[in-house]
Amino acid sequence: MMWIKRSMVLAIILIVMCCAGCSEKNTENITQETEEIVYEEAQNSTEWNNKGVDLFIAGRPEEALQAYDKATDIDPQNIYAWYNKGNAYSYIGKYEEALQAYNKTTQIDPQDANAWSNKANALDNLGRYEEALEALDKTLKIDPQYANAWYNKGAVLEKLGRQEEAQVCYDKARELGLPAA
Numbered sequence: 253m254m255w256i257k258r259s260m261v262l263a264i265i266l267i268v269m270c271c272a273g274c275s276e277k278n279t280e281n282i283t284q285e286t287e288e289i290v291y292e293e294a295q296n297s298t299e300w301n302n303k304g305v306d307l308f309i310a311g312r313p314e315e316a317l318q319a320y321d322k323a324t325d326i327d328p329q330n331i332y333a334w335y336n337k338g339n340a341y342s343y344i345g346k347y348e349e350a351l352q353a354y355n356k357t358t359q360i361d362p363q364d365a366n367a368w369s370n371k372a373n374a375l376d377n378l379g380r381y382e383e384a385l386e387a388l389d390k391t392l393k394i395d396p397q398y399a400n401a402w403y404n405k406g407a408v409l410e411k412l413g414r415q416e417e418a419q420v421c422y423d424k425a426r427e428l429g430l431p432a433a
Contacts, residue, residue, distance in 0.1 A: 294319075297327035304336055313340045324356075331360045335367055342374055350374040365395040369404065376408055384408045399428035 294300045304319030317340050323333035338353030354371035357364060372387035388405040391398055406421030 294322070297323040297330045297333060300326065301330060301333040301336060304333065304340070308336070308340055308343075313344050316340050329360055331357055331364070331367075334360065335364075335370075338367070338370055338374070342370065342377075345377075347374045347377040351378065363394055365391050365398055365401070368394065369398065369401050372401070372404060372408070376404070376411075381408050381412050385412075397428055399425045399430035402428065403430055 294303055300319050300323035304316040304323065307313075307319060308316035317337060320333045320337040320340065323330050324337065327333070334353050334357040338350045338357060341347070341350035341353060351371060351374040354367050354374060357367040358371060361367070368387050368391040372384045372391065375381075375384035375387060385405065385408055388401055388408065391401040392405070395401070402421045403425035406418040406425065409415075409418035409421060
């Protein structure tokens, strides 16, 4: 199960990078001094979101959340900032806050399969399995080829004691190319 969580974290980071426009800045050498300059230069919601991505990748999720907050304050419809905020909250184990961010993301774009899938993961971590299943069903309605969603649905069904249904989902995930499903 631990490898699944690690894989999900890596997937989240990759998705965050893609959603933010794949910032190409080298974040290894960010210092407190240059960080302040970077913040002063942020002029709009997209720039604040990108700063959040840079901070998240640099291993500073709490600071990233501050940047995402700025982004959503400037533009409450910035779906990328809401999504990234959900990812950062999930990463630090604040699943209720993550859920709120994913709820906003799915309100802005009800066809965002990744947001529905991540919302399901937050619900799963909160022990709200039936709601997680509903979110996964929405994910799979949007993208029936989403192998990780099939796997996660199997895991939730398994937690609910629905072994046969879980196995069908695991088989579907494997059929779609998910290794070790």
